[in-house]
Amino acid sequence: MAAPAAELTKTNVLVGAITRPPRSLWKDAWWQFRRHRLAMVALGTFIFLVLFTLVGPLLYHTKIDVIDFTLSLKGPSADHLLGTDDLGRDLLARAMFGGRISIAVGLTSVFLAITLGTTIGAAAGFFNRMDNPLMRLTDLFLSLPVLPLLLVIIYLFRDSLRAAFGPELGIFLMIVGVIGVLNWMPVARLVRASFLSLKQKEFVEAARSVGARDRRIIVRHILPNAMSPILVAATIGVGGAILTESTLSFLGLGFPSDVPTWGRILYDARNYLDIAPHWAIFPGLFIFLTVLSINFIGDGLRDALDPRKTS
Amino acid sequence: MSRYILRRLLIAIPTVAVISFVVFAILALAPTDPLSSFGADPRVPPEVRATIRTALGLDDPWPIRYVKWVTSLAQGNFGFSFMSHSPVIDLLKQRVPNTLAVVGVAYIIGVLLAVPIGMISAVKRYSLFDHAATTFAFVGFSVPTFFTGILLIIVFSINLRWFPFIYDSTLQIHDIGSFLDQVKQSIMPITVLALFDTATIARYTRAEMLEHLPLDYVRTARSKGLKEQVVVLRHVLRNSLIPVVTLVALGVPTVFGGAIVTEQIFRVPGIGELLVRSIGDGDTPVVAAILLIFAVLVVLFNLFADVLYAVLDPRIRYS
Numbered sequence: 001m002a003a004p005a006a007e008l009t010k011t012n013v014l015v016g017a018i019t020r021p022p023r024s025l026w027k028d029a030w031w032q033f034r035r036h037r038l039a040m041v042a043l044g045t046f047i048f049l050v051l052f053t054l055v056g057p058l059l060y061h062t063k064i065d066v067i068d069f070t071l072s073l074k075g076p077s078a079d080h081l082l083g084t085d086d087l088g089r090d091l092l093a094r095a096m097f098g099g100r101i102s103i104a105v106g107l108t109s110v111f112l113a114i115t116l117g118t119t120i121g122a123a124a125g126f127f128n129r130m131d132n133p134l135m136r137l138t139d140l141f142l143s144l145p146v147l148p149l150l151l152v153i154i155y156l157f158r159d160s161l162r163a164a165f166g167p168e169l170g171i172f173l174m175i176v177g178v179i180g181v182l183n184w185m186p187v188a189r190l191v192r193a194s195f196l197s198l199k200q201k202e203f204v205e206a207a208r209s210v211g212a213r214d215r216r217i218i219v220r221h222i223l224p225n226a227m228s229p230i231l232v233a234a235t236i237g238v239g240g241a242i243l244t245e246s247t248l249s250f251l252g253l254g255f256p257s258d259v260p261t262w263g264r265i266l267y268d269a270r271n272y273l274d275i276a277p278h279w280a281i282f283p284g285l286f287i288f289l290t291v292l293s294i295n296f297i298g299d300g301l302r303d304a305l306d307p308r309k310t311s
Numbered sequence: 312m313s314r315y316i317l318r319r320l321l322i323a324i325p326t327v328a329v330i331s332f333v334v335f336a337i338l339a340l341a342p343t344d345p346l347s348s349f350g351a352d353p354r355v356p357p358e359v360r361a362t363i364r365t366a367l368g369l370d371d372p373w374p375i376r377y378v379k380w381v382t383s384l385a386q387g388n389f390g391f392s393f394m395s396h397s398p399v400i401d402l403l404k405q406r407v408p409n410t411l412a413v414v415g416v417a418y419i420i421g422v423l424l425a426v427p428i429g430m431i432s433a434v435k436r437y438s439l440f441d442h443a444a445t446t447f448a449f450v451g452f453s454v455p456t457f458f459t460g461i462l463l464i465i466v467f468s469i470n471l472r473w474f475p476f477i478y479d480s481t482l483q484i485h486d487i488g489s490f491l492d493q494v495k496q497s498i499m500p501i502t503v504l505a506l507f508d509t510a511t512i513a514r515y516t517r518a519e520m521l522e523h524l525p526l527d528y529v530r531t532a533r534s535k536g537l538k539e540q541v542v543v544l545r546h547v548l549r550n551s552l553i554p555v556v557t558l559v560a561l562g563v564p565t566v567f568g569g570a571i572v573t574e575q576i577f578r579v580p581g582i583g584e585l586l587v588r589s590i591g592d593g594d595t596p597v598v599a600a601i602l603l604i605f606a607v608l609v610v611l612f613n614l615f616a617d618v619l620y621a622v623l624d625p626r627i628r629y630s
Contacts, residue, residue, distance in 0.1 A: 139326070140326060140329055140330070142609075142613075143326050143330060143606065143609045143610050143613060144330065144333070144606065144609070145564060145568060145602065145605030145606050145608070145609055146568065147568040147569075147571060148568060148571065148586055148601065148602055148605050149337070149602065151571075151586070151587065151590055152337060152338070152590060152598055152602060153337060155590045155591075156337065156338070239453065243455050246455055246457075247455060247456075247457065247572055250455075250457045250572065250575075251571070251572065251575060251587055252591075253590070263455075263457075266457065266458065266461065270461065270576070273461060273464055273465055273469060274469045277465045277469070280458075280461050280465070281461075281462070281465070284455070284458035284461060284462070287455055287458060288453060288454045288455070288458060291453040291454075291455070292449060292450065292453035292454075295449055295452070295453050296449065299449075
């Protein structure tokens with residue numbers, strides 16, 4: 001992958017183009033990524049949103065659960081920048097706190113999906129014996145109706161998990177678990193495809209000839225080369241998972257109302273659209289901006305990691 | 312070819328069987344008692360409840376219950392709803408037309424808009440139109456459908472008062488006036504769904520067209536003097552549409568899933584709304600039936616997409 005740096009710099013100087021630093025695959029990808037203007041703006045937005053939810057509550061001290069009926073359903077004002085809900089609770093503070101959970105659900109469930117998908121895909125692609133059964137399993141999971149199943153599982157198991165792990169952690173674990181377990185299939189297919197072609201390559205043969213075991217070949221030799229599609233799928237998956245979580249909460253089957261994720265705030269706001277539209281608009285905008293920026297980052301990554309596009 | 316279709320069918324049957332088992336297992340293993348709505352009623356004495364359980368066969372071992380359930384399903388008997396005490400099949404017959412009227416129309420509009428948009432963006436890559444279409448597509452699949460729905464309600468129902476925000480399924484179409492009412496009440500749910508569908512399919516069409524445009528056969532077509540219009544429509548578009556058609560077929564079950572949310576926002580009494588309501592009521596027979604219908608839809612359209620692909624693309628090897 002790494003081109004001889006000196007030679008490249010020389011040609012670049014000759015053509016009069018911008019000189020590039022010596023590069024590795026990831027530095028090269030970053031260099032490409034930085035030229036994708038929309039993706040950079042999106043990355044900035046996403047970092048801002050993450051900081052908003054993480055650092056925001058440290059700077060903005062209003063509590064999320066102070067009930068004050070005299071302030072019920074007020075629009076944005078200097079005291080309450082995003083207005084208040086029906087119980088007079090401050091929406092900015094709730095949006096910051098809820099955003100943490102929405103983003104955390106997105107990241108952890110995708111981590112779970114990627115881990116499962118990569119393991120299954122790698123096993124199927126590397127070991128011929130396991131290919132057929134594992135791919136049948138993948139097809140089976142792909143035939144499950146995801147959203148209806150999620151709704152049913154969460155409804156049925158919500159109370160027992162809440163009893164076992166407490167209301168917040170129980171629901172969090174369950175939502176992350178079901179989103180992860182129902183979304184690993186595309187990753188498994190991608191990883192299997194990469195493994196099938198990569199295991200035929202000379203460098204794998206070379207590694208084997210110097211005595212590397214299967215495990216080492218999979219983890220150290222093939223996996224790093226199969227990383228790009230996994231990374232792109234993971235990025236876009238985070239957006240999808242955040243959407244799924246907010247959809248569940250919006251249907252009233254996600255977090256309880258004392259855990260105000262963005263979807264949950266919208267669910268609570270949906271009966272007050274005529275008198276308090278701000279209550280629904282702000283959390284909706286947060287979901288939209290987060291998912292939009294993640295999708296643009298994914299798009300930029302895809303371009304940056306595409307080996308066919310070398311410029 | 313027919314052997315391929317036959318083999319594909321033979322794979323679909325065990326898939327449906329396994330999925331029906333998964334649906335059954337989730338509902339049977341769940342700690343929630345299907346008779347909990349009776350349980351909350353203090354007027355039902357424990358002995359009566361036990362009799363009901365035995366009569367419903369709830370105390371049988373689970374393999375027997377599964378076999379009973381599957382055999383009655385195979386005979387077209389979906390059971391009775393706990394809540395409305397009517398056969399599940401009747402409930403479904405009432406609901407499905409409403410879902411189809413909204414979801415089906417939205418999907419057709421989405422496909423009809425998406426293909427030309429994707430095609431023009433690919434042919435005029437990096438033009439103003441392409442940038443506009445790309446932005447539109449990213450917005451389309453990043454904005455949650457429930458948020459688009461809420462925004463539309465705020466703008467068009469509450470501020471402008473153009474459209475009603477509750478779908479009236481009892482509306483009978485008998486003249487121009489009632490037809491306009493139907494159009495008015497369908498516009499917002501259809502727009503919400505169509506926005507999402509158009510975005511996804513347009514993006515995919517664009518990508519497929521871009522794959523095909525630099526290929527040799529396109530150059531050949533141009534060099535033998537064909538008009539650009541003919542090259543794009545007859546040669547590139549036809550080849551690019553093969554995977555798009557598959558995607559459209561594969562997308563049908565997802566669209567039904569997406570309708571759950573839209574039906575909830577606009578109170579469209581379709582099967583998605585019925586599912587959410589029945590989950591809330593603990594109405595197990597209805598939930599099981601709807602889950603199974605969704606699952607069968609997925610398997611059916613996967614099968615359909617595979618066969619369609621094989622028919623449309625003669626290069627496919629049937630192995």
